[in-house]
Amino acid sequence: MNTHRPSLQRLVIWEPSLSPHKSDFFTALARLNPEWEVICCADRELSEGRRAMGWSVPKPVGYRNIVAPSSQTIEWLVAESVSTSLHIFSGIRWVPTILKGLTAVRANKARYAIMSEPRVGSGWSGALRWLQSWGEERYHRRHAAFILAIGRNGPPWFKSIGYSAEKIIPFAYFISPPSVKTYIPPSSEKLRVGYLGRLVKSKGVFDLVDALAHLNSCVTLDIAGGGADEDALKAYCISAGVEATLHGVLPMSDVNCFFRQVDVLVLASTTADDGWGVVVSEALMCGVAVVATATVGASVVLERSLFGRCVPPNKPTAIADAIENLRDTEELNPVNRALRAATATSILSAHAGAEYLMRVISWHDGRDARPPKFYEEHN
Numbered sequence: 001m002n003t004h005r006p007s008l009q010r011l012v013i014w015e016p017s018l019s020p021h022k023s024d025f026f027t028a029l030a031r032l033n034p035e036w037e038v039i040c041c042a043d044r045e046l047s048e049g050r051r052a053m054g055w056s057v058p059k060p061v062g063y064r065n066i067v068a069p070s071s072q073t074i075e076w077l078v079a080e081s082v083s084t085s086l087h088i089f090s091g092i093r094w095v096p097t098i099l100k101g102l103t104a105v106r107a108n109k110a111r112y113a114i115m116s117e118p119r120v121g122s123g124w125s126g127a128l129r130w131l132q133s134w135g136e137e138r139y140h141r142r143h144a145a146f147i148l149a150i151g152r153n154g155p156p157w158f159k160s161i162g163y164s165a166e167k168i169i170p171f172a173y174f175i176s177p178p179s180v181k182t183y184i185p186p187s188s189e190k191l192r193v194g195y196l197g198r199l200v201k202s203k204g205v206f207d208l209v210d211a212l213a214h215l216n217s218c219v220t221l222d223i224a225g226g227g228a229d230e231d232a233l234k235a236y237c238i239s240a241g242v243e244a245t246l247h248g249v250l251p252m253s254d255v256n257c258f259f260r261q262v263d264v265l266v267l268a269s270t271t272a273d274d275g276w277g278v279v280v281s282e283a284l285m286c287g288v289a290v291v292a293t294a295t296v297g298a299s300v301v302l303e304r305s306l307f308g309r310c311v312p313p314n315k316p317t318a319i320a321d322a323i324e325n326l327r328d329t330e331e332l333n334p335v336n337r338a339l340r341a342a343t344a345t346s347i348l349s350a351h352a353g354a355e356y357l358m359r360v361i362s363w364h365d366g367r368d369a370r371p372p373k374f375y376e377e378h379n
Helices: 020-032 048-052 071-079 096-108 123-136 138-143 154-160 205-214 230-240 252-260 278-285 297-303 316-328 334-348 350-364
Strands: 010-017 037-044 063-067 085-090 112-116 147-150 168-171 191-196 219-224 244-246 264-267 289-293 308-311
Touching: 010 020, 010 096, 020 037, 020 063, 020 350, 037 071, 037 096, 071 085, 071 096, 085 096, 147 154, 154 168, 191 205, 191 252, 191 278, 191 316, 205 219, 205 230, 205 316, 219 252, 230 244, 252 278, 264 278, 264 316, 278 289, 278 297, 278 334, 289 297, 289 316, 297 308, 297 334, 308 316, 334 350
Parallel strands: 010 037, 010 085, 037 063, 085 112, 112 147, 147 168, 191 219, 191 264, 219 244, 264 289, 289 308
Antiparallel strands: none
16 A cells, blocks of 8 residues: 555545435544545435435535536546545446546546445346456556445455455445334244345245245244235235235334334345345344345345354245244344344444544555454454
8 A cells, every 4th residue: 555645635425326324424424534525426316216215315414415516516526636535436337427527537647446336247147247347447456546345245246357355345334323222022922023125036035934934933024115026925925824014115214113123134135136235234233133145245244143144045944044043042132132233333333334434544545554344343
């Protein structure tokens, strides 16, 4: 890493759209670094679909948003204070504002980094994506300061397309901890398993039903979300003899209440579309144990047994075994639930993520040692 860089004064994070989760991260960065000018430069506002689900972007605190910037604004953001600025791009494709920002960075030889999930590499389309990345990212491999590779599958993807392992930093979507953590004790001895997300087969929700069928009447299933396979899922639960309650799509304000009544969350995705899986972070910070497949980016934190178990995709019996193991090892008792919430908050919260990014920047600037992987903190 280069040494004796001028102190950072401006941090610009280029985003496809505004996001309530990212806003918490930006606020944490600004609070920890009041001497920095922190800017979120987004291509568009929060989508109408997200708004319909009750999502909203809070007013910026300590940082500012610039939405759909003009070409002149983009040039100003990059060209001014080149030596004391860092630009972080959330992806490098398709989004007009990000593409224009990258062009300006290249023209001005400005310092930048990339924050990204892995691309889906399965099938023939995945092979084409790999070839495209290998062929088109030569400049980024040479000039990006570092790569914030999101999730379990992020670092292997970037390494596979030629980025130096030295540049690749494991990363996550860091969010604010839930405001309501009060645990609601069960009214029966049945284990309460939950699922929160889209109701489509690729999310593994049918595998979850098959898994619970193996556990007979020892469990109940709470499902929150909507999707193309919702009606088929209802019928499948009935045919499998699984006691399930479908809550529909939950507004953001109700998510924490959902987790207060769940012992184990399962995210059994069969594809690598879940670059992270914010629902895993939300559950853990509420004290809920998680069982997730290795295709889920956030499953990387499940190497810590307190947090849950990582299982192979497309294997309902492995899900059932993991749930039983969590119960039999008493990982689900109230003491471990409280410890889980506290530990998860210490490594997955927006504040923790902001501190981690600061250490990454300090390492790159030659001021400190390379930080350990964020999910190995506080072991």
